[in-house]
Amino acid sequence: MENRFESRYAVSPVETKGMDTATLRSNFLISSVFEADQVNLTLSHFDRYIVGGAMPVNEKLSLPNPDDLKAPYFLHRREIGMINVGGDAIISVDGEKYHLAYKEALYIGKESEEVYFESAEPENPAKLYINSAPAHHKYPTKKVTKADADIVELGALETANHRVINKLIVNSVIETCQLQMGMTELKAGSVWNTMPAHTHDRRMEAYFYFEVPEKQSVCHFMGQPQESRHIWMQNEEAVISPNWSIHSGAGTSNYTFIWGMAGENLDYGDMDHCAINDLK
Ligand SMILES: O=C(O)C(=O)C[C@H](O)C(=O)CO
Numbered sequence: 001m002e003n004r005f006e007s008r009y010a011v012s013p014v015e016t017k018g019m020d021t022a023t024l025r026s027n028f029l030i031s032s033v034f035e036a037d038q039v040n041l042t043l044s045h046f047d048r049y050i051v052g053g054a055m056p057v058n059e060k061l062s063l064p065n066p067d068d069l070k071a072p073y074f075l076h077r078r079e080i081g082m083i084n085v086g087g088d089a090i091i092s093v094d095g096e097k098y099h100l101a102y103k104e105a106l107y108i109g110k111e112s113e114e115v116y117f118e119s120a121e122p123e124n125p126a127k128l129y130i131n132s133a134p135a136h137h138k139y140p141t142k143k144v145t146k147a148d149a150d151i152v153e154l155g156a157l158e159t160a161n162h163r164v165i166n167k168l169i170v171n172s173v174i175e176t177c178q179l180q181m182g183m184t185e186l187k188a189g190s191v192w193n194t195m196p197a198h199t200h201d202r203r204m205e206a207y208f209y210f211e212v213p214e215k216q217s218v219c220h221f222m223g224q225p226q227e228s229r230h231i232w233m234q235n236e237e238a239v240i241s242p243n244w245s246i247h248s249g250a251g252t253s254n255y256t257f258i259w260g261m262a263g264e265n266l267d268y269g270d271m272d273h274c275a276i277n278d279l280k
């Protein structure tokens with residue numbers, strides 16, 4: 001199978017304001033994250049962040065080296081984080097094997113030359129959701145599970161936003177250059193993520209929605225707080241959030257999502273909150 005690689009330019013709030021639905025979706029939505037025996041990658045020019053997925057079924061897949069990176073190998077000047085949202089995975093990094101079960105994460109440091117993805121059982125394929133950012137320092141490759149995570153419970157059922165934030169690849173858990181990743185699980189009956197919404201001018205972010213039940217969807221809100229737009233998202237789709245944009249969603253049921261970000265700091269709490277009544 002052919003791997004997919006796509007590059008997306010960074011766009012401004014002024015351009016975004018004038019976009020129709022199709023243009024908005026082609027700039028921000030990433031719908032083909034997983035395809036059997038492929039590694040699909042999208043490079044955003046916001047912080048040169050890469051979002052993608054590897055789904056090994058019958059083949060052992062290698063981390064590609066897209067021409068656009070103009071690098072001897074993918075991780076020459078990059079770091080990568082991944083969370084498994086499928087069956088058990090075996091990831092080999094320069095010959096060292098890591099086993100990732102459902103919802104387990106792996107950070108791979110700069111200068112790792114050979115990365116391979118395999119499924120333990122082809123009938124239940126692994127799905128590795130991947131985020132990558134430019135890196136200036138080599139930090140050790142490390143598996144991270146919920147047992148290591150920094151866990152925060154936020155919201156309430158009364159406001160339909162009761163959720164658990166599992167901070168997996170963050171600087172209180174592991175050393176990274178600029179990458180931060182985690183997974184937020186909504187409780188039954190809660191549908192709103194990241195409400196009150198926020199922006200963080202120092203970091204861009206990407207969201208990946210999964211565990212969205214069949215025939216249900218998530219309406220993702222983006223844009224400047226006073227000029228919001230929405231993108232209807234299906235299970236296992238991702239969306240790019242520029243540093244000037246809110247990123248919040250309301251589902252027609254509860255669901256789980258993975259957030260990942262990069263930029264000028266590693267300070268998860270560095271957010272500019274938007275008062276709910278001021279959103280437009
Ligand atoms: O539900 C939430 O709130 C989140 O998960 C927020 C993300 O972690 C985020 O946007 C971090 O900047």
Ligand SMILES: [Zn+2]
Pocket residue numbers: 198199200205247
């Ligand atoms: Zn955020």
